[in-house]
């Protein structure tokens with residue numbers, strides 16, 4: 020096992036990783052920006068090093084300073100968490116050059132899956148179903164429109180270097196295509212310095228179903244079941260649950276096998292997620308793979324009893340997975356609410372500031388992952404997620420009931436939060452009946 024790990028992140032995920040390290044008997048180094056000197060991860064880690072000013076580009080994205088911090092503290096490994104440098108090819112390569120183990124997949128996995136068009140091609144070759152669409156990326160509108168006409172409108176134009184909804188356009192009419200293509204392309208060029216685009220048939224009202232996988236360095240790959248992440252707003256997930264109760268056991272088995280096949284196709288190592296769209300007819304299509312630990316990993320932990328962060332660390336040390344697919348049992352149901360400091364009555368605008376009163380819920384089946392505390396100042400510099408409330412129940416109904424009473428107990432004053440918004444979702448009849456898709460928030464909650 021590693022003696023010391025540097026945690027290259029902030030907020031709740033830095034706290035989550037430090038907790039896992041402590042349980043494994045591993046020493047921890049926190050890094051922090053000047054803005055975060057009073058942050059919980061700084062207090063919980065054994066050592067802490069300031070790596071720059073508030074702005075992320077000069078601190079949490081400052082590769083030189085982070086590598087220096089690891090060298091100075093003699094950390095053997097770095098856990099990047101999610102966001103920031105977690106899927107950064109250059110960072111992965113520099114860590115390797117310096118003999119620092121990056122806890123996650125190898126550089127080649129990040130780059131192969133980071134190009135979404137290349138990932139599609141890899142999946143087609145492996146026999147994993149993908150959304151009907153283009154086989155190669157292009158930056159030429161005339162070439163793209165031919166593909167669109169072949170597969171039939173409506174289509175989605177997506178950026179090869181995009182993902183998570185960035186640089187995407189939905190096109191219904193042929194006349195609109197060229198214009199939309201060029202707008203998406205301009206956006207992609209500005210955001211990713213890459214103008215290659217690909218086309219997919221538009222899947223209407225799908226569910227977003229993702230499979231958690233774990234792969235060790237010895238070729239063993241297992242999946243830990245699926246999460247339903249259909250509730251999103253502006254490409255940000257709001258609430259995630261596991262399992263997806265509308266999927267039959269045979270369907271789950273088939274999709275899980277496809278997820279494992281997808282990971283094996285690239286010799287994947289570490290924790291990863293295979294994202295599918297599930298349409299109204301029960302067809303499923305690979306759309307993207309995430310090569311990092313995800314925000315919503317706790318729902319999988321609660322239904323499988325597997326500690327995903329500890330497994331990421333063990334796998335990075337070369338340990339073998341000690342379980343087979345048959346050993347993975349799904350028990351009960353878990354739902355996560357992302358708690359954001361935002362004003363739900365003002366177009367969800369960020370609401371930074373000082374936490375005054377703070378009372379966290381507890382009791383049976385409740386887990387809270389957060390870095391906030393009474394007196395903590397939420398900076399405006401970083402994203403507005405301040406924690407996650409996760410409930411486990413024997414079934415979906417019990418998980419919902421526990422979340423409802425936990426949200427009622429939750430007191431956070433001094434800043435606005437989306438706690439009331441979650442209460443509204445949980446008492447929505449369609450949500451309770453599990454009649455949800457990716458347009459639920461927009462259609463049901465914004466009217």
Ligand code: MV4
Nearest residue numbers: 150175182183184219220221222227249251457
């Ligand atoms: C799609 C789609 C329909 N058809 N692709 C948005 C985020 C990115 N990960 C993929 N997204 C979508 N891709 C095709 N071919 C609909 C969405 C989509 C969506 C997906 C998951 C969760 C919420 C969503 C909200 C709007 C659109």
